[in-house]
Amino acid sequence: MVGWGSELSRAIIRLRLTRGGRVALRGLAVGALAALALVGVRVLSARPAPPDLGGLLPATYPRLDGPAPLVALVDQHGERFTIRDLRGRPALVTFAFGHCETVCPLVVHNALAARRRLAERRPGTPPPALVVVTLDPWRDTPARLPTLFERWMLEEGDIALSGPVEQVNRALDAWGVVRQRDPATGDVVHPALVYVLDGSGRIAYASTGAVDQLVELMERTAVRTSSARRP
Known part of the structure; x- marks a missing residue:
């Protein structure tokens, strides 16, 4: 695990040294932040959903209220x-x-x-x-x-x-x-x-x-x- 962590650190450093690598890292950061935001939304107290209106979203889509x-x-x-x-x-x-x-x-x-x-x-x-x-x-x-x-x-x-x-x-x-x-x-x-x-x-x-x-x-x-x- 220590070796894997060291390799990961070196890979990140190499990415940061190039413009393309920095763009890729920013993309990964956005993905991580989006995942955190989604988790944050889901853990909020959701109320019972309205009846299914036949749309794209399930009736269980969380209402925050x-x-x-x-x-x-x-x-x-x-x-x-x-x-x-x-x-x-x-x-x-x-x-x-x-x-x-x-x-x-x-x-x-x-x-x-x-x-x-x-x-x-x-x-x-x-x-x-x-x-x-x-x-x-x-x-x-x-x-x-x-x-x-x-x-x-x-x-x-x-x-x-x-x-x-x-x-x-x-x-x-x-x-x-x-x-x-x-x-x-x-x-x-x-x-x-x-x-x-x-x-x-x-x-x-x-x-x-x-x-x-x-x-x-x-x-x-x-x-x-x-x-x-x-x-």
Whole structure:
């Protein structure tokens, strides 16, 4: 075992000496973080699932049904924001940063596409707000949020959030976002993660951000909310 560990250490060092090797190691790190995030989601207290709606996901897909964190951040208008400011509107909450050119743009694009598809499939369903919390408060300062809002093609009623580094990190920890920042480049390794919130500000589901998955989870949330409001 000692010999195997030494060989592994030397292999990792050799990988770090080449650009391709560093890319491969970052990929492995993303995979490990994604696995940790999935484990974290699964160990949260899940409530009974809604009836099977005949979609892609099993009826046993875990519903989290926990309160969303209320850590205050700063939005693209320079105003203080917490989840309570949604005032009963459902939401998708995801995490990204401006210098990211891989996972982040895709996750934001998928969330917007899922919202459009939900509107097509369930006309009259309140459209969820898309809330994007930066993973890089060092560079994505509140002053830069209007630029990111446009770059991510967010729409009226959507929210981009940043703030002081300590406050943003506190918010990310409260949301359970697994991440690792490279202090040399400022880049952040992180899994794709989107939370589906109901109109009461509670986390209904966690998703990896695939469009079809998000649509189905939003539909389940809407059905459950409608049922709860019936006398």
